[in-house]
Amino acid sequence: MTKFADVTVGEQLPPASYPATRLSLVKYCGASGDFNFIHWNERIARSVGLPNVIAHGMFTMAQAGRYVTDWAGDAGALVDFGVRFSAMVVVPDDDTGATIDVSGTVEEKLDGNLVAVALTARSGDAKVLSRARAVVRLP
Amino acid sequence: MGVNADYLGRSYPATEPYEVSRVKIADFAEAIGDPNPLYTDASAAQAAGYPDVIAPPTFPIVITMAASRAAIGDPGLGINYAMVVHGEQRFTYSRPLRAGDVVVAQSTISGIREVGSMTMVTTETEIKTVDGEHVCTGYGTLVERGSG
Numbered sequence: 001m002t003k004f005a006d007v008t009v010g011e012q013l014p015p016a017s018y019p020a021t022r023l024s025l026v027k028y029c030g031a032s033g034d035f036n037f038i039h040w041n042e043r044i045a046r047s048v049g050l051p052n053v054i055a056h057g058m059f060t061m062a063q064a065g066r067y068v069t070d071w072a073g074d075a076g077a078l079v080d081f082g083v084r085f086s087a088m089v090v091v092p093d094d095d096t097g098a099t100i101d102v103s104g105t106v107e108e109k110l111d112g113n114l115v116a117v118a119l120t121a122r123s124g125d126a127k128v129l130s131r132a133r134a135v136v137r138l139p
Numbered sequence: 140m141g142v143n144a145d146y147l148g149r150s151y152p153a154t155e156p157y158e159v160s161r162v163k164i165a166d167f168a169e170a171i172g173d174p175n176p177l178y179t180d181a182s183a184a185q186a187a188g189y190p191d192v193i194a195p196p197t198f199p200i201v202i203t204m205a206a207s208r209a210a211i212g213d214p215g216l217g218i219n220y221a222m223v224v225h226g227e228q229r230f231t232y233s234r235p236l237r238a239g240d241v242v243v244a245q246s247t248i249s250g251i252r253e254v255g256s257m258t259m260v261t262t263e264t265e266i267k268t269v270d271g272e273h274v275c276t277g278y279g280t281l282v283e284r285g286s287g
Contacts, residue, residue, distance in 0.1 A: 018172065019172070024170070024171075024172060027169065027170035028170045028171065030166070030170065031163075031166045031167040031169070031170035031171075031201075032167070032170070032200065032201055032204075033201060033204070033205070034204070056225075057224075057225040057228065058197055058200050058225070058228065059171065061197050061228055062171035062173070062195060062196075062197040063171070063172075065195060065196040065197050066171065066172075066173045066175070066195070068196075069175065069195075069196065070175070074177075074187065075175045075177040075178065075193060075195065075196075075235070076177065076187070076189060076193050076234065076235035078196045078230075078232055078235075079231065079232055080229070080230070080231050080232070081196055081197075081229065081230050081232075082227070082228065082229030082230070082278070083227065083228055083229070084226065084227045085224070085225055085226060085227065085228075131227075
């Protein structure tokens with residue numbers, strides 16, 4: 001578990017990559033209840049002008065959440081978590097799908113053992129999350 | 140046409156109680172590909188100080204989306220849902236949601252702003268237990284792309 005005392009402002013968190021496949025999106029549709037066609041039907045996605053099926057923004061946010069909670073060492077450590085969805089994660093119909101690359105930097109240490117982490121998420125050349133920030137409470 | 144700015148500040152009735160289950164949490168964790176044992180193993184969660192398995196940080200979207208539908212789907216607000224994308228999302232947490240929680244969610248339209256040809260509508264949805272304990276607040280911003 002990451003300890004408040006061991007964290008330094010400016011510290012970079014080890015980057016991590018997470019897959020997003022067509023199967024992930026179908027599962028996420030079912031688990032979240034968001035069955036928007038653009039997340040599973042290539043024909044309809046293309047018909048509304050998208051390059052292909054795209055991941056749910058909330059699927060991408062979930063990967064950023066996993067990144068921070070894995071680093072903190074406690075899945076319940078978040079007190080504030082916000083993102084802007086700045087580009088789409090395009091998921092092709094092949095065996096690998098898309099990759100979401102997440103990195104983070106410790107931005108601030110706050111009262112009450114709180115640490116603010118600035119997050120970045122990219123997929124291919126696109127920055128898929130911007131203004132992404134998580135505040136965790138550390139022991 | 141267009142989004143009716145008079146709806147800023149309007150609140151909608153709380154949802155029916157929603158019971159957070161171990162099975163739903165495990166399904167959600169599997170769907171996001173997160174193997175954290177605190178989501179699936181009650182003894183691991185208890186060893187970490189939680190009464191039961193906890194839900195991933197983005198799980199509350201399942202509850203806030205259902206609640207904010209009352210606001211977003213309000214015909215008087217005038218959102219063209221076919222032109223909408225999810226622009227921003229934020230959660231503030233008093234504690235993680237966990238299995239066994241019975242919660243209600245209540246939405247308010249907390250922001251309407253025009254940016255060029257786009258309209259951004261933010262709904263603020265509070266999740267509380269049926270006993271009134273605050274668990275989480277979700278802020279979801281939808282962006283309606285202009286048709287012109």
